[in-house]
Amino acid sequence: MTDxxxxxxxxxxxxxxxxxxxxxPAPTRAHDEAYDAWFERFEAHLAxxxxxxxxxxxxDEYRTAVxxxxxxxxxxxxxxxxxxxxxxxxxxxxxxxxxxxxxxQDEVGHAQLLYRVxxxxxxxREAMFDDLLAGKTKFHNVFxxxxxxxxxxxxxxxxxxxxAIVAQMALRESSYAPYARTMRKICWEESVHIMHxxxxxxxxxxxxxxxxxxxQDALDRWWGPLMQMHGPRSPREKDMDLRWRIKAKTSxxxxxxxxxxxxxRIRELGLVIPDPELRFDETVGEWRYSEPDxxxxxxxxxxxxxxxxxxxxxxxxARAETAWVRDTILAAPQAA
Amino acid sequence: MFRQEKDGDPMRHGGSVMAPDAxxxxxxxxxxxxxRQESVRLWIVRRVDIVDLHDPDLLQPPLxxxxxxxxxxxxxxxxxxxxxxxxxxxxxxxSR
Numbered sequence: 349m350t351d352x353x354x355x356x357x358x359x360x361x362x363x364x365x366x367x368x369x370x371x372x373p374a375p376t377r378a379h380d381e382a383y384d385a386w387f388e389r390f391e392a393h394l395a396x397x398x399x400x401x402x403x404x405x406x407x408d409e410y411r412t413a414v415x416x417x418x419x420x421x422x423x424x425x426x427x428x429x430x431x432x433x434x435x436x437x438x439x440x441x442x443x444x445x446x447x448x449x450x451x452x453q454d455e456v457g458h459a460q461l462l463y464r465v466x467x468x469x470x471x472x473r474e475a476m477f478d479d480l481l482a483g484k485t486k487f488h489n490v491f492x493x494x495x496x497x498x499x500x501x502x503x504x505x506x507x508x509x510x511x512a513i514v515a516q517m518a519l520r521e522s523s524y525a526p527y528a529r530t531m532r533k534i535c536w537e538e539s540v541h542i543m544h545x546x547x548x549x550x551x552x553x554x555x556x557x558x559x560x561x562x563x564q565d566a567l568d569r570w571w572g573p574l575m576q577m578h579g580p581r582s583p584r585e586k587d588m589d590l591r592w593r594i595k596a597k598t599s600x601x602x603x604x605x606x607x608x609x610x611x612x613r614i615r616e617l618g619l620v621i622p623d624p625e626l627r628f629d630e631t632v633g634e635w636r637y638s639e640p641d642x643x644x645x646x647x648x649x650x651x652x653x654x655x656x657x658x659x660x661x662x663x664x665x666a667r668a669e670t671a672w673v674r675d676t677i678l679a680a681p682q683a684a
Numbered sequence: 685m686f687r688q689e690k691d692g693d694p695m696r697h698g699g700s701v702m703a704p705d706a707x708x709x710x711x712x713x714x715x716x717x718x719x720r721q722e723s724v725r726l727w728i729v730r731r732v733d734i735v736d737l738h739d740p741d742l743l744q745p746p747l748x749x750x751x752x753x754x755x756x757x758x759x760x761x762x763x764x765x766x767x768x769x770x771x772x773x774x775x776x777x778x779s780r
Contacts, residue, residue: 399692401725447751525692543757550759553766616763618770 394592399525402468414524414594415469422462423480424488429455430659431495431504440498447544451505454537461530468526481664483651488512490573492653499552499562503570505545507610511577513538514606515597523593546613553617560618567614568622575623575637576645578602607635685713686727695727 387407400406429452436452439445463473479485490508495501516535522528552559578599589595597605607626614621625638647653651660687698698717703709709728717723737743750756767774 401691443751447756450752528692529694540752540754540756543754543759544751547757547759547762550762550766554762554769616770616772616774617766618772 391592394523397593399523399528401525402465409588410592411469413588413592414527415466415471417589417594418462418466418469418524418527419471419476420486420488422459422466422476423485424491425455425459425462426480427487427659427663428491430662431491431493431655432501434495435498435501438498439501444548448501451541451544454541458534458537461534465524465526465530477667481660481667483660486649486651489576489645489648489653490570491659492648492651492656493569493573494655496569497562497566498548499559499566500570502545502548502552502563503566505541506549507545507567507570507574507614508577509538509541509545510610511574511602511606513542514609515578515595515602518596518602521593521596527594550617553619563617564619567619571622572641572644573648574606575603575640576642576648578606579645580640580642604635607637611635685717686729687717687723688725689723691724695725698723698726700731701728 387409390407390410394400394410400410432448432455433452436445436448439448463476466476467473476485480487490504490511495504513535516531516538519531520528520535522531549563552563581600582598584590584598587598590598608628611621611626611628623638625636627636628634629636648656651657685698685700686695688695701709701712701716703712706728710726713726713728717726764774
């Protein structure tokens with residue numbers, strides 16, 4: 349999924365990788381006819397369903413757009429484990445603890461895979477961490493909120509992952525082939541997280557009145573961020589990510605898809621979705637809902653959310669504490 | 685020798701060639717695995733450069749890892765109980 353509010357690309361020209369020996373060198377960027385013709389052929393290749401490998405020549409505009417998209421996704425996987433890791437030691441049973449630990453491990457693994465994809469586009473991993481921690485790049489809105497109870501853990505694993513997978517499924521056909529291949533593996537793993545989350549929520553739904561109240565309270569708090577998650581509606585024709593097939597669907601298409609699948613599944617548990625306007629409009633075949641709070645989205649993704657600073661600070665601390673490991677590993681080949 | 689069958693596909697192991705150097709290996713690989721236009725890309729890697737991990741203790745440990753698989757979560761009965769508790773019928777497929 350992309351964030352329409354994302355900051356400008358942060359890839360300095362000096363950080364961009366040059367074409368590898370196996371690829372045709374890209375014509376240098378200038379307003380000359382050769383470049384324009386090449387750019388046109390590249391766009392035609394994408395429009396015809398063509399794919400791009402990391403070693404292929406590609407225009408800087410495309411490289412930067414893919415990098416921004418993948419880097420934001422990688423950041424979100426990395427930061428997304430923090431709300432859940434807080435509950436590892438408080439999981440109610442051993443099996444839940446194993447499942448949550450496996451989920452956290454999976455998400456960090458996704459960050460690894462995605463940072464690799466981004467690195468190959470020319471931005472060093474350390475630069476991506478620097479930018480994330482300095483607030484120059486973003487991570488998804490849903491990871492800026494506190495997890496107040498075990499019900500939140502279920503709600504995140506079920507509905508946050510569900511909203512994410514709706515977007516991620518569409519990315520398996522991305523024109524950037526290394527990203528598309530990575531998304532096929534990630535979607536396979538995410539589907540288990542949703543099962544785990546739904547299992548937690550259904551278990552609580554059949555539990556005590558207190559547990560039922562907890563999941564309703566969690567839904568009340570998470571519904572707003574969930575509706576904001578895919579971003580505001582944006583015109584398809586202006587979206588270069590769509591034009592270049594980096595992604596396949598608009599934010600509104602993703603939100604509609606999420607609602608179609610999950611509203612019935614939420615309601616069948618007797619949970620009340622906290623939006624009196626929410627209904628399916630048969631005449632236009634679309635869900636109607638209260639306008640999501642885009643100011644809240646803007647505030648939160650620019651690191652002014654309730655937990656933004658605490659989570660970034662935790663990541664800074666973890667990075668500082670593990671610096672010696674990276675230093676040792678990177679120094680080893682030189683010493684050998 | 686790894687080959688990609690069409691654009692966007694993963695590289696898959698397709699076989700091996702014996703050659704004294706990388707350039708000849710490339711020519712052999714092209715003749716063996718690319719002469720019917722069945723590949724769009726080949727990777728030729730020296731066998732000694734491949735790190736082989738084939739240890740069942742690491743890859744197939746005899747532990748219950750069902751919590752990592754979709755089949756590890758059977759919700760049918762619980763879901764029926766949850767629906768019954770709130771008087772909900774099983775929704776029709778693709779119901780709105």
